[in-house]
Amino acid sequence: FIRACAQSGKPVNIKKGQFLAPHDMKNVIDKARHAARDAGLPEDNFMACERGASFGYNNLVSDMRSLAIMRETGAPVVFDATHSVQLPGGQGTSSGGQREFVPVLARAAVATGVAGVFMETHPDPACAKSDGPNAVPLRRMKDLLSVLKELDALTKRSGFLENQFD
Template identity: 35%
Template sequence: MSGGPPWPTWFGWADAKPLLVAGPCVVESYEICARVAEKLTRLAPQLGFGYVFKASYRKANRTRITGFQGIGDEQALEILARIKRDFGVPVLTDVHETVEVPAVAEVADVLQVPAFLARQTALLLSVGRTGKIVNLKKAQFMSAQAALFAAEKIASTGNTRIFLTERGTFFGYEDLVVDFRNIPRLKAGGYPVLMDATHAVQKPNTAAGVTLGERAFVELYAQLGVVAGADGIFLEVHPVPEASPSDAATMLPLDRVEPLLRRLAQLYGLQ
Protein backbone atom coordinates (compact mmCIF):
# COMPACT_ATOMS: atom_id res chain seq x y z
CA MET A 1 0.00 0.00 0.00
CA SER A 2 0.98 3.62 -0.28
CA GLY A 3 3.65 5.12 1.93
CA GLY A 4 1.66 8.36 2.12
CA PRO A 5 -0.93 9.43 4.67
CA PRO A 6 -2.86 6.69 6.55
CA TRP A 7 -5.80 6.98 4.18
CA PRO A 8 -7.90 4.06 5.48
CA THR A 9 -8.42 6.07 8.66
CA TRP A 10 -9.90 8.87 6.54
CA PHE A 11 -12.94 6.63 6.11
CA GLY A 12 -12.88 5.30 9.65
CA TRP A 13 -11.54 1.91 8.61
CA ALA A 14 -9.42 0.11 11.18
CA ASP A 15 -7.09 -1.60 8.74
CA ALA A 16 -5.44 -0.92 5.40
CA LYS A 17 -7.26 -2.30 2.40
CA PRO A 18 -7.32 -1.59 -1.34
CA LEU A 19 -9.92 0.98 -2.31
CA LEU A 20 -12.72 0.43 -4.79
CA VAL A 21 -14.39 3.60 -6.04
CA ALA A 22 -17.24 2.51 -8.28
CA GLY A 23 -20.68 3.51 -9.49
CA PRO A 24 -22.49 4.91 -12.52
CA CYS A 25 -21.09 7.80 -14.50
CA VAL A 26 -23.92 10.13 -13.53
CA VAL A 27 -26.93 10.05 -11.23
CA GLU A 28 -29.81 8.96 -13.47
CA SER A 29 -32.21 7.66 -10.81
CA TYR A 30 -32.23 6.31 -7.29
CA GLU A 31 -33.06 2.84 -8.63
CA ILE A 32 -29.96 2.60 -10.83
CA CYS A 33 -27.68 3.93 -8.11
CA ALA A 34 -29.20 1.55 -5.57
CA ARG A 35 -28.72 -1.51 -7.79
CA VAL A 36 -25.02 -0.76 -8.04
CA ALA A 37 -24.61 0.19 -4.39
CA GLU A 38 -26.47 -2.90 -3.15
CA LYS A 39 -24.20 -5.25 -5.05
CA LEU A 40 -20.92 -3.53 -4.31
CA THR A 41 -21.52 -2.79 -0.63
CA ARG A 42 -22.00 -6.54 -0.25
CA LEU A 43 -19.29 -7.79 -2.62
CA ALA A 44 -16.39 -5.41 -1.97
CA PRO A 45 -16.00 -6.12 1.78
CA GLN A 46 -16.29 -9.87 1.16
CA LEU A 47 -13.24 -9.65 -1.09
CA GLY A 48 -11.27 -7.33 1.19
CA PHE A 49 -11.85 -3.96 -0.51
CA GLY A 50 -12.93 -0.72 1.08
CA TYR A 51 -15.78 0.66 -0.99
CA VAL A 52 -16.77 4.21 -1.95
CA PHE A 53 -19.83 4.81 -4.15
CA LYS A 54 -19.33 7.32 -6.98
CA ALA A 55 -21.63 9.14 -9.36
CA SER A 56 -21.49 12.63 -10.83
CA TYR A 57 -24.43 14.73 -9.73
CA ARG A 58 -24.00 16.82 -12.87
CA LYS A 59 -21.96 16.46 -16.06
CA ALA A 60 -20.51 19.88 -16.75
CA ASN A 61 -18.11 19.14 -19.60
CA ARG A 62 -20.20 17.50 -22.31
CA THR A 63 -18.88 17.64 -25.87
CA ARG A 64 -22.08 19.17 -27.27
CA ILE A 65 -24.83 21.36 -25.85
CA THR A 66 -27.28 18.50 -26.48
CA GLY A 67 -25.34 16.14 -24.19
CA PHE A 68 -27.09 14.95 -21.03
CA GLN A 69 -26.02 17.07 -18.08
CA GLY A 70 -28.12 15.62 -15.29
CA ILE A 71 -31.53 15.24 -13.69
CA GLY A 72 -31.15 18.47 -11.70
CA ASP A 73 -28.61 19.33 -9.03
CA GLU A 74 -30.92 19.24 -6.03
CA GLN A 75 -32.53 15.94 -6.97
CA ALA A 76 -29.20 14.30 -7.78
CA LEU A 77 -27.62 15.39 -4.50
CA GLU A 78 -30.67 14.10 -2.63
CA ILE A 79 -30.21 10.71 -4.30
CA LEU A 80 -26.55 10.61 -3.30
CA ALA A 81 -27.54 11.44 0.27
CA ARG A 82 -30.06 8.56 0.20
CA ILE A 83 -27.46 6.13 -1.12
CA LYS A 84 -25.09 7.19 1.65
CA ARG A 85 -27.79 6.74 4.29
CA ASP A 86 -29.50 3.60 2.97
CA PHE A 87 -26.32 1.62 2.30
CA GLY A 88 -23.97 3.10 4.89
CA VAL A 89 -21.35 3.84 2.24
CA PRO A 90 -19.13 6.90 1.65
CA VAL A 91 -19.99 8.78 -1.54
CA LEU A 92 -17.85 10.63 -4.08
CA THR A 93 -19.01 13.20 -6.60
CA ASP A 94 -17.48 15.95 -8.75
CA VAL A 95 -17.39 19.68 -8.26
CA HIS A 96 -16.83 22.07 -11.15
CA GLU A 97 -16.90 25.62 -9.77
CA THR A 98 -16.13 27.16 -6.40
CA VAL A 99 -19.76 28.20 -5.93
CA GLU A 100 -20.84 24.54 -5.93
CA VAL A 101 -18.44 23.37 -3.27
CA PRO A 102 -20.32 24.18 -0.02
CA ALA A 103 -23.56 22.46 -1.05
CA VAL A 104 -21.82 19.39 -2.46
CA ALA A 105 -19.57 19.12 0.60
CA GLU A 106 -22.68 18.78 2.77
CA VAL A 107 -23.42 15.47 1.03
CA ALA A 108 -20.20 14.00 -0.34
CA ASP A 109 -17.48 12.35 1.71
CA VAL A 110 -15.05 12.74 -1.18
CA LEU A 111 -14.94 15.77 -3.48
CA GLN A 112 -13.58 14.96 -6.92
CA VAL A 113 -11.81 17.51 -9.10
CA PRO A 114 -12.41 16.47 -12.74
CA ALA A 115 -9.42 15.99 -14.99
CA PHE A 116 -10.22 18.97 -17.21
CA LEU A 117 -10.21 21.23 -14.12
CA ALA A 118 -7.10 19.86 -12.45
CA ARG A 119 -5.15 23.12 -12.71
CA GLN A 120 -7.91 25.49 -11.58
CA THR A 121 -6.28 27.06 -8.54
CA ALA A 122 -9.40 28.62 -7.03
CA LEU A 123 -11.28 25.33 -7.27
CA LEU A 124 -8.41 23.33 -5.78
CA LEU A 125 -8.13 25.72 -2.86
CA SER A 126 -11.88 25.68 -2.34
CA VAL A 127 -12.13 21.90 -2.09
CA GLY A 128 -9.07 21.80 0.13
CA ARG A 129 -10.58 24.25 2.60
CA THR A 130 -13.62 22.04 3.16
CA GLY A 131 -11.43 19.51 4.95
CA LYS A 132 -13.09 16.76 2.93
CA ILE A 133 -11.17 13.97 1.25
CA VAL A 134 -10.26 15.07 -2.29
CA ASN A 135 -9.79 12.92 -5.37
CA LEU A 136 -7.75 14.84 -7.93
CA LYS A 137 -7.96 13.35 -11.41
CA LYS A 138 -4.71 13.75 -13.34
CA ALA A 139 -5.62 15.60 -16.50
CA GLN A 140 -5.11 13.96 -19.87
CA PHE A 141 -2.58 16.70 -20.69
CA MET A 142 -0.61 16.59 -17.42
CA SER A 143 2.57 14.85 -16.44
CA ALA A 144 2.77 13.15 -13.07
CA GLN A 145 4.88 16.03 -11.78
CA ALA A 146 2.33 18.59 -12.92
CA ALA A 147 -0.37 16.66 -11.08
CA LEU A 148 1.75 16.74 -7.93
CA PHE A 149 2.03 20.51 -8.28
CA ALA A 150 -1.78 20.64 -8.43
CA ALA A 151 -1.97 18.49 -5.31
CA GLU A 152 0.34 20.97 -3.58
CA LYS A 153 -2.31 23.65 -4.11
CA ILE A 154 -4.84 21.56 -2.20
CA ALA A 155 -2.32 20.66 0.50
CA SER A 156 -1.45 24.35 0.97
CA THR A 157 -4.83 24.69 2.72
CA GLY A 158 -3.69 22.25 5.39
CA ASN A 159 -5.76 19.42 3.92
CA THR A 160 -3.54 16.49 2.91
CA ARG A 161 -6.34 13.95 2.55
CA ILE A 162 -5.77 13.70 -1.19
CA PHE A 163 -6.00 10.87 -3.70
CA LEU A 164 -4.48 11.18 -7.16
CA THR A 165 -6.07 9.26 -10.03
CA GLU A 166 -4.42 8.15 -13.26
CA ARG A 167 -6.89 8.17 -16.18
CA GLY A 168 -4.76 8.20 -19.30
CA THR A 169 -3.01 10.72 -21.54
CA PHE A 170 -4.08 12.16 -24.88
CA PHE A 171 -2.68 10.23 -27.85
CA GLY A 172 -3.54 12.42 -30.79
CA TYR A 173 -6.99 13.98 -30.94
CA GLU A 174 -9.22 10.93 -30.53
CA ASP A 175 -7.47 8.44 -28.28
CA LEU A 176 -5.86 7.93 -24.89
CA VAL A 177 -2.97 5.81 -23.72
CA VAL A 178 -1.86 4.97 -20.19
CA ASP A 179 1.74 5.44 -19.11
CA PHE A 180 1.80 3.13 -16.10
CA ARG A 181 5.04 4.74 -14.93
CA ASN A 182 2.79 7.54 -13.72
CA ILE A 183 1.48 5.42 -10.85
CA PRO A 184 4.82 5.11 -9.03
CA ARG A 185 5.67 8.67 -10.03
CA LEU A 186 2.48 9.95 -8.41
CA LYS A 187 2.99 7.77 -5.35
CA ALA A 188 6.46 9.25 -4.96
CA GLY A 189 4.71 12.48 -3.98
CA GLY A 190 3.39 10.77 -0.85
CA TYR A 191 -0.24 10.47 -1.94
CA PRO A 192 -2.31 7.32 -2.46
CA VAL A 193 -3.06 6.65 -6.12
CA LEU A 194 -6.06 5.17 -7.90
CA MET A 195 -6.22 3.69 -11.39
CA ASP A 196 -9.29 4.79 -13.36
CA ALA A 197 -9.73 1.81 -15.64
CA THR A 198 -12.89 2.99 -17.39
CA HIS A 199 -12.13 6.58 -18.38
CA ALA A 200 -8.70 5.40 -19.54
CA VAL A 201 -10.28 3.42 -22.38
CA GLN A 202 -12.17 6.42 -23.79
CA LYS A 203 -11.93 7.69 -27.34
CA PRO A 204 -12.73 11.41 -27.04
CA ASN A 205 -13.40 14.14 -29.59
CA THR A 206 -15.10 11.95 -32.16
CA ALA A 207 -16.74 13.49 -35.20
CA ALA A 208 -20.13 12.40 -33.88
CA GLY A 209 -19.68 14.58 -30.82
CA VAL A 210 -19.94 11.58 -28.49
CA THR A 211 -17.11 10.09 -26.45
CA LEU A 212 -16.60 6.47 -27.47
CA GLY A 213 -14.28 3.85 -26.03
CA GLU A 214 -13.04 0.26 -25.89
CA ARG A 215 -14.72 -1.41 -22.93
CA ALA A 216 -12.93 -4.69 -23.71
CA PHE A 217 -9.75 -3.29 -22.14
CA VAL A 218 -11.22 -2.18 -18.79
CA GLU A 219 -10.32 -5.39 -16.95
CA LEU A 220 -6.80 -5.33 -18.41
CA TYR A 221 -6.19 -1.75 -17.34
CA ALA A 222 -7.49 -2.45 -13.84
CA GLN A 223 -5.11 -5.38 -13.44
CA LEU A 224 -2.17 -3.44 -14.83
CA GLY A 225 -2.94 -0.63 -12.40
CA VAL A 226 -2.70 -3.01 -9.46
CA VAL A 227 0.56 -4.48 -10.75
CA ALA A 228 1.96 -0.95 -11.18
CA GLY A 229 1.23 -0.20 -7.52
CA ALA A 230 -2.15 1.54 -7.43
CA ASP A 231 -3.72 1.73 -3.97
CA GLY A 232 -7.14 1.21 -5.46
CA ILE A 233 -9.27 1.04 -8.57
CA PHE A 234 -11.81 3.51 -9.95
CA LEU A 235 -14.55 1.98 -12.10
CA GLU A 236 -17.71 3.28 -13.68
CA VAL A 237 -20.33 0.56 -13.40
CA HIS A 238 -23.91 0.35 -14.68
CA PRO A 239 -26.57 -2.36 -14.84
CA VAL A 240 -27.05 -1.68 -18.58
CA PRO A 241 -24.31 0.68 -19.84
CA GLU A 242 -25.76 0.94 -23.33
CA ALA A 243 -28.88 2.55 -21.87
CA SER A 244 -26.97 5.26 -20.03
CA PRO A 245 -26.96 8.85 -21.34
CA SER A 246 -23.27 9.26 -20.44
CA ASP A 247 -20.18 7.10 -20.99
CA ALA A 248 -22.27 4.27 -22.39
CA ALA A 249 -19.29 2.91 -24.34
CA THR A 250 -16.91 2.55 -21.41
CA MET A 251 -18.83 1.70 -18.24
CA LEU A 252 -18.46 -1.87 -17.03
CA PRO A 253 -21.67 -3.92 -16.91
CA LEU A 254 -22.60 -4.82 -13.36
CA ASP A 255 -22.42 -8.54 -14.10
CA ARG A 256 -18.74 -8.23 -15.07
CA VAL A 257 -17.68 -6.62 -11.80
CA GLU A 258 -17.44 -9.69 -9.56
CA PRO A 259 -15.03 -11.68 -11.76
CA LEU A 260 -12.83 -8.61 -12.09
CA LEU A 261 -12.81 -7.90 -8.35
CA ARG A 262 -11.92 -11.51 -7.61
CA ARG A 263 -8.95 -11.26 -9.96
CA LEU A 264 -7.88 -7.93 -8.44
CA ALA A 265 -8.18 -9.41 -4.95
CA GLN A 266 -5.76 -12.13 -6.02
CA LEU A 267 -3.31 -9.56 -7.35
CA TYR A 268 -3.55 -7.60 -4.08
CA GLY A 269 -2.91 -10.80 -2.13
CA LEU A 270 -6.32 -10.73 -0.47
CA GLN A 271 -7.21 -14.28 -1.50
Protein backbone atom coordinates (compact mmCIF):
# COMPACT_ATOMS: atom_id res chain seq x y z
CA PHE A 1 0.00 0.00 0.00
CA ILE A 2 2.79 2.45 0.90
CA ARG A 3 4.54 1.69 -2.40
CA ALA A 4 1.34 2.25 -4.41
CA CYS A 5 0.64 5.57 -2.70
CA ALA A 6 4.24 6.70 -3.13
CA GLN A 7 4.15 5.86 -6.83
CA SER A 8 0.99 7.92 -7.38
CA GLY A 9 3.08 11.05 -7.79
CA LYS A 10 0.82 12.86 -5.32
CA PRO A 11 1.78 14.27 -1.92
CA VAL A 12 1.16 11.60 0.73
CA ASN A 13 0.49 12.19 4.42
CA ILE A 14 1.62 8.92 6.03
CA LYS A 15 0.04 8.40 9.45
CA LYS A 16 1.96 6.55 12.12
CA GLY A 17 -0.03 3.55 13.25
CA GLN A 18 -1.37 3.71 16.80
CA PHE A 19 0.85 0.73 17.61
CA LEU A 20 4.05 2.00 15.97
CA ALA A 21 7.00 3.65 17.72
CA PRO A 22 7.81 7.09 16.30
CA HIS A 23 11.35 6.08 15.29
CA ASP A 24 9.87 3.29 13.15
CA MET A 25 8.39 5.92 10.85
CA LYS A 26 11.86 6.28 9.34
CA ASN A 27 11.40 2.82 7.80
CA VAL A 28 7.99 3.75 6.42
CA ILE A 29 9.22 7.04 4.93
CA ASP A 30 12.28 5.27 3.49
CA LYS A 31 10.00 2.68 1.87
CA ALA A 32 7.96 5.48 0.28
CA ARG A 33 11.10 7.24 -0.95
CA HIS A 34 12.48 4.04 -2.49
CA ALA A 35 9.17 3.39 -4.24
CA ALA A 36 9.10 6.93 -5.61
CA ARG A 37 12.70 6.61 -6.79
CA ASP A 38 11.90 3.28 -8.49
CA ALA A 39 9.11 5.06 -10.39
CA GLY A 40 11.33 8.02 -11.31
CA LEU A 41 9.34 10.35 -9.06
CA PRO A 42 10.49 12.96 -6.53
CA GLU A 43 11.34 11.54 -3.11
CA ASP A 44 10.16 14.55 -1.12
CA ASN A 45 6.39 14.16 -1.53
CA PHE A 46 5.85 12.54 1.86
CA MET A 47 4.82 13.78 5.29
CA ALA A 48 5.09 11.83 8.55
CA CYS A 49 1.92 12.21 10.60
CA GLU A 50 1.51 11.61 14.34
CA ARG A 51 -1.96 10.69 15.56
CA GLY A 52 -1.33 9.28 19.04
CA ALA A 53 -0.60 5.84 20.42
CA SER A 54 -2.91 3.26 21.94
CA PHE A 55 -2.93 3.49 25.70
CA GLY A 56 -5.01 0.67 27.05
CA TYR A 57 -8.48 0.18 25.63
CA ASN A 58 -10.45 3.00 24.02
CA ASN A 59 -7.77 5.62 24.52
CA LEU A 60 -5.02 7.34 22.54
CA VAL A 61 -2.29 9.50 24.02
CA SER A 62 0.02 11.93 22.27
CA ASP A 63 3.64 11.97 23.32
CA MET A 64 5.07 15.24 22.05
CA ARG A 65 8.56 13.71 21.99
CA SER A 66 7.41 11.66 19.03
CA LEU A 67 7.18 14.81 16.89
CA ALA A 68 10.88 15.58 17.38
CA ILE A 69 11.76 11.92 16.84
CA MET A 70 9.76 11.77 13.63
CA ARG A 71 11.57 14.87 12.36
CA GLU A 72 14.60 12.57 12.05
CA THR A 73 12.88 10.97 9.04
CA GLY A 74 13.72 14.13 7.10
CA ALA A 75 10.06 14.41 6.09
CA PRO A 76 7.82 17.27 7.20
CA VAL A 77 5.99 16.23 10.37
CA VAL A 78 2.25 16.76 10.67
CA PHE A 79 0.21 16.42 13.85
CA ASP A 80 -3.31 15.03 13.55
CA ALA A 81 -4.93 16.97 16.37
CA THR A 82 -8.42 15.55 16.00
CA HIS A 83 -7.62 11.85 15.67
CA SER A 84 -5.25 12.25 18.63
CA VAL A 85 -8.27 12.88 20.86
CA GLN A 86 -10.24 9.97 19.46
CA LEU A 87 -11.46 7.25 21.82
CA PRO A 88 -11.47 4.17 19.54
CA GLY A 89 -14.59 2.14 20.25
CA GLY A 90 -15.22 4.43 23.21
CA GLN A 91 -18.96 4.62 22.59
CA GLY A 92 -19.43 0.87 22.53
CA THR A 93 -20.38 0.51 18.88
CA SER A 94 -18.46 3.50 17.56
CA SER A 95 -15.53 5.72 18.42
CA GLY A 96 -15.84 8.63 20.77
CA GLY A 97 -13.65 11.65 21.18
CA GLN A 98 -12.66 14.52 23.43
CA ARG A 99 -12.66 17.54 21.12
CA GLU A 100 -12.12 19.88 24.07
CA PHE A 101 -8.48 18.74 24.10
CA VAL A 102 -7.82 19.52 20.41
CA PRO A 103 -6.64 23.10 21.16
CA VAL A 104 -4.35 21.91 23.96
CA LEU A 105 -2.67 19.23 21.86
CA ALA A 106 -2.55 21.38 18.72
CA ARG A 107 -0.77 24.18 20.63
CA ALA A 108 1.68 21.71 22.14
CA ALA A 109 2.42 20.20 18.73
CA VAL A 110 2.92 23.58 17.07
CA ALA A 111 5.31 24.52 19.89
CA THR A 112 7.47 21.52 18.90
CA GLY A 113 7.87 22.96 15.41
CA VAL A 114 5.66 20.68 13.32
CA ALA A 115 5.28 21.50 9.64
CA GLY A 116 1.51 21.23 9.79
CA VAL A 117 -1.57 20.37 11.79
CA PHE A 118 -4.39 18.18 10.49
CA MET A 119 -7.83 18.85 11.99
CA GLU A 120 -11.26 17.66 11.02
CA THR A 121 -14.04 20.20 11.29
CA HIS A 122 -17.78 20.27 10.75
CA PRO A 123 -20.46 22.96 11.08
CA ASP A 124 -22.29 20.66 13.51
CA PRO A 125 -20.03 17.83 14.75
CA ALA A 126 -22.99 16.01 16.33
CA CYS A 127 -24.38 15.55 12.80
CA ALA A 128 -21.08 14.56 11.15
CA LYS A 129 -21.15 11.21 9.33
CA SER A 130 -17.80 10.28 10.90
CA ASP A 131 -15.42 11.53 13.57
CA GLY A 132 -17.99 13.95 15.01
CA PRO A 133 -16.92 13.45 18.64
CA ASN A 134 -13.40 14.66 17.88
CA ALA A 135 -14.18 17.21 15.14
CA VAL A 136 -13.65 20.92 15.78
CA PRO A 137 -16.85 22.95 15.39
CA LEU A 138 -16.36 25.10 12.28
CA ARG A 139 -17.33 28.26 14.18
CA ARG A 140 -14.29 27.70 16.48
CA MET A 141 -11.74 27.00 13.74
CA LYS A 142 -10.78 30.60 12.87
CA ASP A 143 -9.83 31.47 16.46
CA LEU A 144 -7.88 28.24 16.90
CA LEU A 145 -5.97 28.73 13.64
CA SER A 146 -5.14 32.31 14.63
CA VAL A 147 -3.55 31.15 17.90
CA LEU A 148 -1.70 28.31 16.16
CA LYS A 149 -0.35 30.68 13.51
CA GLU A 150 1.07 33.05 16.16
CA LEU A 151 2.63 30.19 18.10
CA ASP A 152 4.09 28.71 14.91
CA ALA A 153 5.80 31.98 14.01
CA LEU A 154 7.31 32.27 17.50
CA THR A 155 8.47 28.65 17.54
CA LYS A 156 10.07 28.77 14.09
CA ARG A 157 11.80 32.05 14.96
CA SER A 158 13.30 30.47 18.08
CA GLY A 159 14.60 27.31 16.41
CA PHE A 160 14.87 23.82 17.84
CA LEU A 161 16.72 24.01 21.15
CA GLU A 162 16.66 20.23 21.53
CA ASN A 163 19.30 20.03 18.80
CA GLN A 164 21.71 21.69 21.24
CA PHE A 165 21.17 19.20 24.10
CA ASP A 166 23.70 16.52 23.23
